[in-house]
Amino acid sequence: MGYLLLFLIGFGLAVSGGVTIIAYMNFLPAGISWFDYFMFIKGRVECYFLPIGFIMMLIAIHRFPEKM
Numbered sequence: 001m002g003y004l005l006l007f008l009i010g011f012g013l014a015v016s017g018g019v020t021i022i023a024y025m026n027f028l029p030a031g032i033s034w035f036d037y038f039m040f041i042k043g044r045v046e047c048y049f050l051p052i053g054f055i056m057m058l059i060a061i062h063r064f065p066e067k068m
Contacts, residue, residue, distance in 0.1 A: 003060045003063055003064045003065075006060040007056070007057055007060035007061065007064075010052075010053045010055070010057035010059075011057060012053070013049040013052055013056065014049065014050055014052075014053025014054055015053070016049050017046060017047055017048065017050030017051070017052070017053060018050050020044070020046045020047055020049070020050075021041060021047050021050060024037070024041055024044070024047070025037070027040070
């Protein structure tokens with residue numbers, strides 16, 4: 001049950017981080033370059049939810065018992 005909860009929390013964080021990164025892409029038509037975009041999202045804490053969520057999901061999948 002703990003691995004399922006870890007997976008779901010990781011999934012939620014990954015979705016939240018991914019949506020935030022996509023939402024910040026609206027700055028690109030405003031005239032900033034890709035380099036400026038990546039420098040901007042590097043400084044935003046909520047953009048780190050995507051890799052943290054992926055790592056949590058990978059841990060949950062890897063540690064999930066084969067036989068229940």
